[in-house]
Amino acid sequence: MLIAGEASGDLLATELVSxxxxxxxxxxxxxxxxxxxxxxxxxxxxxxxxxxxxxxxSVIGISDVLKNYFKFRRLFHQLLxxxxxxxxxxxxxxxxxxxxxxxxxxxxxxxxKNQSASTPWNPKIIQFVSPQVWASRPGRANLLAADYDxxxxxxxxxxxxxxxxxxxxRVEFVGHPMVERxxxxxxxxxxxxxxxxxxxxxxxxEILLLPGSRADELRRHLPVMLGALKLIREKLxxxxxKMVLPDEALKQLADRLTAxxxxxxxxxxxxxxxxxxxxxxxxxxxxVTMECAFFGVPTVTLYKTSWSTxxxxxxxxxxxxLTMPNILADEEIYPExxxxxxxxxxxxxxxxxxxxxxxxxxxIKKRLAExxxxxxxxxxxxxxxxxxxxxxx
Numbered sequence: 001m002l003i004a005g006e007a008s009g010d011l012l013a014t015e016l017v018s019x020x021x022x023x024x025x026x027x028x029x030x031x032x033x034x035x036x037x038x039x040x041x042x043x044x045x046x047x048x049x050x051x052x053x054x055x056x057x058s059v060i061g062i063s064d065v066l067k068n069y070f071k072f073r074r075l076f077h078q079l080l081x082x083x084x085x086x087x088x089x090x091x092x093x094x095x096x097x098x099x100x101x102x103x104x105x106x107x108x109x110x111x112x113k114n115q116s117a118s119t120p121w122n123p124k125i126i127q128f129v130s131p132q133v134w135a136s137r138p139g140r141a142n143l144l145a146a147d148y149d150x151x152x153x154x155x156x157x158x159x160x161x162x163x164x165x166x167x168x169x170r171v172e173f174v175g176h177p178m179v180e181r182x183x184x185x186x187x188x189x190x191x192x193x194x195x196x197x198x199x200x201x202x203x204x205x206e207i208l209l210l211p212g213s214r215a216d217e218l219r220r221h222l223p224v225m226l227g228a229l230k231l232i233r234e235k236l237x238x239x240x241x242k243m244v245l246p247d248e249a250l251k252q253l254a255d256r257l258t259a260x261x262x263x264x265x266x267x268x269x270x271x272x273x274x275x276x277x278x279x280x281x282x283x284x285x286x287x288v289t290m291e292c293a294f295f296g297v298p299t300v301t302l303y304k305t306s307w308s309t310x311x312x313x314x315x316x317x318x319x320x321x322l323t324m325p326n327i328l329a330d331e332e333i334y335p336e337x338x339x340x341x342x343x344x345x346x347x348x349x350x351x352x353x354x355x356x357x358x359x360x361x362x363x364i365k366k367r368l369a370e371x372x373x374x375x376x377x378x379x380x381x382x383x384x385x386x387x388x389x390x391x392x393x
Contacts, residue, residue, distance in 0.1 A: 001035075001082075001088040001091045001123075002035060002039060002043070002093075003037050003093050003094065004039040004040065004054065004055070004094040005054045005055060005096035006055055006213075007040060007213055008213075008287050009094040009129075010040030010041070010042045010055050012094050012128065012381075013043050013048070013092075014046045015177060016128060016384055016385060017046050018381070019381040019384065020035075020389070022385070023382065034049075036048060036049035036051065036082075036088075037049075037051065037079070037082075038052050038053070040055035041055075051078065052075060052078065052079075072099070076102070076103065083107060087121045089392070090125075090126060091103075091104065091107060091123050091124070091126070092126045092388070093125075094128045094129065095128070095129040097130070097132065098131070100127060100131075101143060104125045104144075105146075108146070124150070124388075125148045126150045126151075126391075127144070127151050128384055129152070130154075130155070130158050130162075130171075134158065135318060136316040136317045141165050141169070144166065150172065151169060151171045151172070152384045152387060152388075153171055153172065154174065154175065154176045154380065155176070155324075156173055156328075158171065159173045174380045174381075174384045174387065175376025175378075176376060178290055178294060179294070179375055179376065179378055180379055187276070205238075205239045205240065205355050206240050206278045207232065207240065207242070207278070208241075208274055208280070208281040208297070209222075209225045209226075209242070209243040209281075209282050209283075210281055210282070211225055211284055213250070213288075215253055216305075217284055218253055219253075219257060220305065221284050221302060221303075221342075223258060224344055225302075225347075226261070227348075228344040228345075228347040229264075231344055231345065232351055235352055240263075240265075242278075243267070244267045244268075244269070244270075244271050245266065246269060248268055254266070271291060272295070275292060275294075276295060278297050279297075280355050281300070282299070282301075283299050283302075284301065284302060285303040285322040287324075289323050289324055289334065290325065292325075293324075293371055293372055294372050296365045296368050296369065298365070300350045300354065301322070302336070302337045302338070302342040303336075304342050305339070322338060323336050325368060325371050328371045328374065329367055329371050333367050335353075335354075
């Protein structure tokens with residue numbers, strides 16, 4: 001049983017299903033796993049039997065979770081009943097940490113209360129992509145240790161972090177699936193020394209806007225990004241702009257929210273192609289910043305949320321930055337602007353600096369190359385599948 005609650009998790013779960021099929025086929029004797037649970041369209045296309053499309057209910061921030069509490073409670077119990085009824089051998093949470101941690105705990109509670117010789121069900125509980133317990137509420141690591149058989153990490157520092165706090169929890173660093181995904185498409189990280197001024201020549205600068213993959217992110221980030229773009233173009237009259245959105249629904253929302261520049265290209269999907277051409281990006285903090293890092297794109301990041309979510313977040317978040325390349329490098333490679341600081345003027349100024357300061361661009365690219373090299377080589381989902389199957393050896 002797999003549970004993925006966001007578009008990125010839906011893709012990752014699909015890749016994991018493929019790897020589990022492949023690894024199961026070479027066992028002695030071979031096996032043919034059956035998959036079901038909750039996810040999105042990609043998992044459905046991979047013949048995962050979906051009880052519900054959980055990706056349609058994606059929200060961000062504590063306040064939005066509270067607004068939708070009863071809906072999520074209903075979905076949670078629907079999936080819990082399904083698990084108890086079908087009794088899978090393994091339950092795999094794919095990212096979506098808040099929901100999946102609670103789900104794993106609920107399963108273990110049920111098993112502890114009901115396991116007996118006549119009802120021996122005791123599934124392996126696995127989490128693929130660590131919840132960011134190292135960023136806030138580190139005590140949740142104890143919950144993972146008590147309930148989970150295996151945690152599959154995609155960032156190198158996490159295994160050490162858990163080993164210091166909950167050594168009994170099995171944590172495997174499998175690498176970042178992004179590396180495998182892009183290299184399998186024939187894409188490689190852009191070399192740091194390919195961005196010298198002469199190589200760019202006199203062509204117009206390419207500015208890429210990446211406001212986020214959720215409707216709420218688009219509402220909060222797009223006006224700021226467009227304001228920054230306007231200021232940048234006052235300095236660089238020939239600058240070209242492109243915005244990449246994950247689906248047509250968000251494009252329609254963007255059209256309704258504000259008047260978009262008539263000469264700005266709006267692209268649906270195919271982010272790698274846009275990143276390969278971009279000189280600078282303005283992006284929401286989140287997983288997309290790792291993709292920017294892979295392609296060596298100097299980026300300005302921002303994040304805005306509701307007042308209540310921000311007030312709670314700033315009291316519990318323990319990391320210096322929200323942008324993952326900055327966290328991995330332990331320095332601000334990407335200029336980051338959060339909440340009240342995320343206004344058009346400072347963002348435009350930072351983007352112009354990244355466009356016009358060639359030595360800084362090259363230094364940023366060198367640091368990004370080091371970050372990407374720390375993420376492991378291709379084969380993350382294969383290593384994840386091998387670790388999962390080892391639980392049944």
